[in-house]
Amino acid sequence: MPAPYSVDIRKKVLNAIEIDKQSKPDIAKRFAVSYSFVYTLWQHYQETGMIAAKKVGGHVAPKVDEAGALEIKEWLIKKPDLTLNDLCDRYAEHFGISMGKSSMDRALKRMNIRYKKKSVRSS
Template structure:
């Protein structure tokens, strides 16, 4: 995975640009970086005065907030044989937020609880004797 250029290099590029030691293209060649890096760095510097690298990667806020975990725990304790799909449906009814089964599974795991994964009708369709063994 690529790494951001050091703060020292960024400072040297900015100092050279301020001292008018060459064009953006010449600065890129001098410091052995791409022209787009120099352009973006100068643009960022002019806009907000910062030269630090931007934060890499994104942070996605969890769909199920911590304050809703208590509600999920009460649903499971109330009726512990709920399927994950049923738990998702009840969560959506109460909060108005629709979540996937895998999201609900992660929330249940975070709470250290266990729920059913398959309904009886799903198990009846595939009895153990007819399952393919690997």
């Protein structure tokens, strides 16, 4: 994802709108930015009075809490050959929260559980 425009360019764009009274399409061409950037910057500035970039993204809490982590550890102690899909299915059945394999993998990493299946070799 590209970085937000600097505060310097934002100030220049806003000055062009307020002081120079140029049209937004002309400003976009002048500063080599998109029209939508100029338009949304102007709207944001009018609503909040701020020129800094908005915060991008946010924190999403993990689906596996402490109780879930303890339950997963117990499942793996009893049956260490459970796959990620098996763990996801059990978690959904037990806690009513469905998740994908990637989420379960991240949860195991947070719990410092190495989760690597040994391949079965035939001689």
